[in-house]
Amino acid sequence: MSAAPQHNPTMARMSLAERLAPHAPVLLIVGLMILGLIAIPSTSSWLTLTVSGLAMGMMIFIMASGLTLVFGLMDVINFGHGAFVSVGAFVGISLLLVLEQMTGAPALWLNLTAMMVAIVGAMAATGLMGWAFERVIVKPVYGHHLKQILVTMGGLIVVEQLIIVLWGPEEIFINRPEALKGAITFAGAALEKYRLVAVGIGIVVFLAMRWVLRRTKIGLIVRAGVENGEMVEALGYRLRLVFVGVFIAGSALAGLGGVLWGLYQEVITAQMGNHTMILIFIVVIIGGLGSVEGCFIGALLVGLMQNYVAFLEPKLALISNIGLMVAILMWRPMGMIPVVKAK
Amino acid sequence: MLTKILSGDMPRSTALAVVLIAILIGLAFAPFIFPGVRSVDTAARISIFIVLVASYDLMLGYGGIVSFAHTMFFGLGAYGVALASTHMGRGFDALLVGSVSGALIAALLALLIGLFSLRVRAIFFAMITLAVASAVAVLVSQLSGLTGGEDGLSYKIPRALGPAFKFADGELFGVRMDGKLLKYYLVFFSSLILFLVMLRIVHSPFGRVLLAIRENDFRAEAIGYRVVHYRVAATCISAAIAALAGALYAIWLRYVGPDTSLSMEIMIDILLMVVIGGMGTMYGAVIGATLFVLAQNYLQNLMDVAANAVTGVPILPDLLNADRWLLWLGVLFILSVYFFPTGIVGRLRQPR
Numbered sequence: 001m002s003a004a005p006q007h008n009p010t011m012a013r014m015s016l017a018e019r020l021a022p023h024a025p026v027l028l029i030v031g032l033m034i035l036g037l038i039a040i041p042s043t044s045s046w047l048t049l050t051v052s053g054l055a056m057g058m059m060i061f062i063m064a065s066g067l068t069l070v071f072g073l074m075d076v077i078n079f080g081h082g083a084f085v086s087v088g089a090f091v092g093i094s095l096l097l098v099l100e101q102m103t104g105a106p107a108l109w110l111n112l113t114a115m116m117v118a119i120v121g122a123m124a125a126t127g128l129m130g131w132a133f134e135r136v137i138v139k140p141v142y143g144h145h146l147k148q149i150l151v152t153m154g155g156l157i158v159v160e161q162l163i164i165v166l167w168g169p170e171e172i173f174i175n176r177p178e179a180l181k182g183a184i185t186f187a188g189a190a191l192e193k194y195r196l197v198a199v200g201i202g203i204v205v206f207l208a209m210r211w212v213l214r215r216t217k218i219g220l221i222v223r224a225g226v227e228n229g230e231m232v233e234a235l236g237y238r239l240r241l242v243f244v245g246v247f248i249a250g251s252a253l254a255g256l257g258g259v260l261w262g263l264y265q266e267v268i269t270a271q272m273g274n275h276t277m278i279l280i281f282i283v284v285i286i287g288g289l290g291s292v293e294g295c296f297i298g299a300l301l302v303g304l305m306q307n308y309v310a311f312l313e314p315k316l317a318l319i320s321n322i323g324l325m326v327a328i329l330m331w332r333p334m335g336m337i338p339v340v341k342a343k
Numbered sequence: 344m345l346t347k348i349l350s351g352d353m354p355r356s357t358a359l360a361v362v363l364i365a366i367l368i369g370l371a372f373a374p375f376i377f378p379g380v381r382s383v384d385t386a387a388r389i390s391i392f393i394v395l396v397a398s399y400d401l402m403l404g405y406g407g408i409v410s411f412a413h414t415m416f417f418g419l420g421a422y423g424v425a426l427a428s429t430h431m432g433r434g435f436d437a438l439l440v441g442s443v444s445g446a447l448i449a450a451l452l453a454l455l456i457g458l459f460s461l462r463v464r465a466i467f468f469a470m471i472t473l474a475v476a477s478a479v480a481v482l483v484s485q486l487s488g489l490t491g492g493e494d495g496l497s498y499k500i501p502r503a504l505g506p507a508f509k510f511a512d513g514e515l516f517g518v519r520m521d522g523k524l525l526k527y528y529l530v531f532f533s534s535l536i537l538f539l540v541m542l543r544i545v546h547s548p549f550g551r552v553l554l555a556i557r558e559n560d561f562r563a564e565a566i567g568y569r570v571v572h573y574r575v576a577a578t579c580i581s582a583a584i585a586a587l588a589g590a591l592y593a594i595w596l597r598y599v600g601p602d603t604s605l606s607m608e609i610m611i612d613i614l615l616m617v618v619i620g621g622m623g624t625m626y627g628a629v630i631g632a633t634l635f636v637l638a639q640n641y642l643q644n645l646m647d648v649a650a651n652a653v654t655g656v657p658i659l660p661d662l663l664n665a666d667r668w669l670l671w672l673g674v675l676f677i678l679s680v681y682f683f684p685t686g687i688v689g690r691l692r693q694p695r
Contacts, residue, residue, distance in 0.1 A: 053484045077466050108639055140681055149409045149469050150618065154677040157611060159671035274607070279478045281470040289464075315485050318478045325474070326459060 018224065025297045025336040032301060036308040047189035049307045055301025058202020059264060061296050064280040065209060065256030066250020072290025072339055074243045076138055077145060080152035081280065082253055082273030083159035084126045085131075089253025089262035089272060090167055092122035093174050096263075103177040111177035111240040122259045123252040129159075129240075130251025134244055156274065163270040171269040192271035198260055205253070208295055213292065222246060226290055226339060279306075282321050286328040288335025297336060348539060350546040359691040364625060365470040366633050374527055375516050381640075387527055389636045390534035391592050396616045397628035399540050404575040404623035405545055407557035408465055412472035414454065415479050416582040418605040420445035420589030421523065422483070422490060423600040428498040442590035453582035457575035465560075465574070480605045495600020504529065504594070530591050536586055539686055542625050544580065553577055557623070575657070610637075616674050619687025628694035630687050641681050643668055 020027060033050060040046040067081045070337055079205035095118040096103055137155040141147040176180075183190040215218035224232045225239050233239050261276060262268040283302050287294030302321055309320040328336060346353065353362040366389075369376065373386035399413050408467065408613065423445025424438055431437040434679050443576035456475060460467035483490045501509050544550055555563045564570045595597050602608075612635065620631020646668055683690055 044345070070393060077469075077471070094690060106634065145466050146403075146407060147684070148613065149466070151677055151680050152675050153611075153614065155671055156682065157673035158677070161667055161673060275477075279473050280473050285467060285470055315482075318481050322475060322478050325471070329459055329463075 009281050025294065027298050028336075030064055031299060032304050032308075036304065038310060040308065044187065045311070047187060047310045048191060049311055050304065051189075051199065053194050053266070053304035053307035054300060055198040055202070055303070056306065057300035058199050058206075058259055060276070060279050060283055061153045061166050061202060062205050062260065062297050062300035062302060063236035063276060064299060065205075065292055066247075066253045066285045067280060068290055068295045069222070069226075069246050069292060070250050071188065071242075071284070072237075073222060073229070073246055074142070075145075075149055076142070076247075077275070078152050079149050080133065080137065080155040080159065081250075082275075083156045083252045084130060084254035084260040084273070084275035085261065085276050086163055086270055086273035087269075088126045088158065088258030089268045090163055090172075090258075090270075091125040091255070092118040092259030093172060093262050093268055094167075095121045096174065096177075097172075101177070106178045108179040109135060111179040119256055119259055122255040126258070127248045127252035130248045130254075131244065133251065135249045138247070142342040149214070160270050160274065163298065167270070169270070171267050172211075173267050176266065178261055197262065201256075201260065205256075209292060214239065218245075237253025269291070279321070280286075282325050284335075286325050286335055288332075288337040288339055290333070290339035291337040294335055294337030350539075350543045351624070352542060352546055354692075356691045358450055359626065359688060361672050362691075363629060364554050366629055370531060373531075374518050374524055378518060383523075383527060384642050385636060389448075389633050390450050390632075391588050391595065392613075392616065392632040392636055393629050394534045394541075394588040394591070395585055396613055396620070396632045397538055398588065399626050400579045400617050400622060400625065400628050401541060401545065401584070402577055402581040403617055403650075404621075404627070405550060405553040405557060406574055407560075408461070408574055408578065409469040410472045410578070410581075411469060411610055412453075412456070412476040412479075413581075414448040414605055414607070414610045415472075415476040416585035417589035417592070417609070418479075418483070418599075418601075419449045419452070420591075421593035421604040422496075423448070423586065423601040424590045424593035425496040425498055426489070428500060429496060433501050438500065438590070438594060441593075442587055445590055446586040449582040449586035451578040453578045454575060457578045461574045461578070462571050463677045468578075468643075476605075476610070477607075480601060480607075483605060491600070493601060495603070496599055499599045500526075500594055500597055526595065530595050533591055534588075537587060538625070541584065545625060549573070549576070549667050552625045554623075585594050608669075611672075615672055617686075618676060619681055619682075619686055621663040621688035621690075622684070624686075627686050627688040633647030634687075 023054075036050065037043070037046050058188065063081075063085055066084075067078060070076050070078055071079060087171060096114060099114040100306075102110045105111070137151055138148070141151050180194045180197060183192045184196075212257075213223055221232060221239075221242055223239050225237075225242060229239055258273070258274075261272065279302060283298040284295055285298075286301065287296070287298030300322060303319050305324050306317050310317040332338065354363055370386055370390055374383050377383065377386070395413070395417055399410070402408050402410055402413075420442060424441035425442075427437040427441030427444070431440065452475075456467070456471055460471045483493050487494075494571070503510075503522050504526040505522045508525075509523070510520055510525065512520070514520070538666045545553070552568050552573050555566075556568070556573055560570050561572075589604055592604065596603065616631035617628065618631075619634065620628030620629070623671065679686065685693075
């Protein structure tokens, strides 16, 4: 009987670069912040810009997350996603205008209740609309990208025009709730209260979404569906129903994002959805289509970049995001966190 | 002879042939048949939009790529002519330099965008073009020193193309022989030539490969065609021709501004024209553009009448308001993508 051959494998120590590589997207945010700190002369204005960049990023994330999940799950690219942003903003802001007594009062809890009412109303409206949109516009063109792009774009035009019919063509100006006006001073930097609230809501939404996707059965089905839909169906789950659910949830989130964005800009127009779509697309592309984490990181990068550059060189703000997208696509052509599909 | 000019793509339907000939005659003799500033202006717009829409169809109907930057290419050509005419003074050399450099820049930009997005996924192209086009639109309105910002640029074109220039005395069928007539025919014949060139391109071996890619890109790649190369080439050609159409538009209007050459509305108009006329056939562009421009100019008046007729009924007047005509076009657009994806031309060519 011969002895087993000597076998003692040695693990080569991973180099620092190799260990950092999986976290590169997150490190990119930190890197961008440090770059900003170097480029921007005063620390206090850097802090202000960082907070507003994060707030903007969170809002874009809330709007974009639905789009990226819908794509990942069913390969449906919805160019009409911006319509939900507009409708959410209009419904939410209209509710806030109705509840003027509550938003005008200096009491924080009254203000927050009014905002909750507006947000819930907007999400219900856009969720319902998402269901109808999926039924009428998206369902007949499954599996056909070209038609999807055309038809959803048509849907966006129709919804935009309907908003003008219902609310009139003028832009609507809105005051933020009384307690969320103004800023607090922290370390010499003026931080707008509303932006801090937006950052808070964004983090809550992201964590909730992560929890649902990672810790619940439905999340498991969604993640499996993104990876290999056919297999999930073969195991007996009705992926179509799950997809409709995700579409509705994504639309509702876009509505929430619309309310937040409207209050952030303090003005809403029927075209706002179309305008935000541009940032949303940049975010989902650099994040990797279908990836929620990538979308989150991408949104923060875009938000920070936009705010830093707008401070340093205002005219370059939108171009800088295109530049960011080009740079990231050169580095990772499928986006920062590419979604691997089992074929 | 005719087959050769049309690159072998005969209308293959009597109704289609009649419509096409009617459009051709209408445009060729527009200043004589429909005298009047407005109708000649409409005819010139139709000629230019036929080229623009056909170039878009080269990308969408033949390449299977959706772009939202076509107005950007159109605008590049228009601003090329405008800037050249402003800085080089009036003259045909300025027009030539402006159009050629506009077309080159458009093709270069299309090459860059194409290389970045098409190598990964064709749908990336749609999103990236949307982002880039809006960035360019913002940039144009911000760089007001160069581009005139929101106000746009007005400039002078060669005297030979203006109403003050008379190349012959007297009148022909009641039409004055002035530079305006020359300008119309410059636009008309340039459009006709560009259109025939595109017809030639789509019926060349190159066009056949594009069709194969549209039908099944995986298979085309397997047969041995580099799909990315073909798609990028189609994009570049399409962008260059769109820029030339923009240059013609700039010559015709003697004005460029963000609203006339860069806005998202024009992009939506182009999409509608392609889909309504019929994707994947050049003749679809002719019919789509003609119908659409006519509707745009004359149907809006009709909607006004309809809106006045129903005053008093809630919401209806708002829905029928002439400013809301995009709403109805949007509905029409969705319905036509569903129910007749081959458009008017496809319907006419269908064997009964």
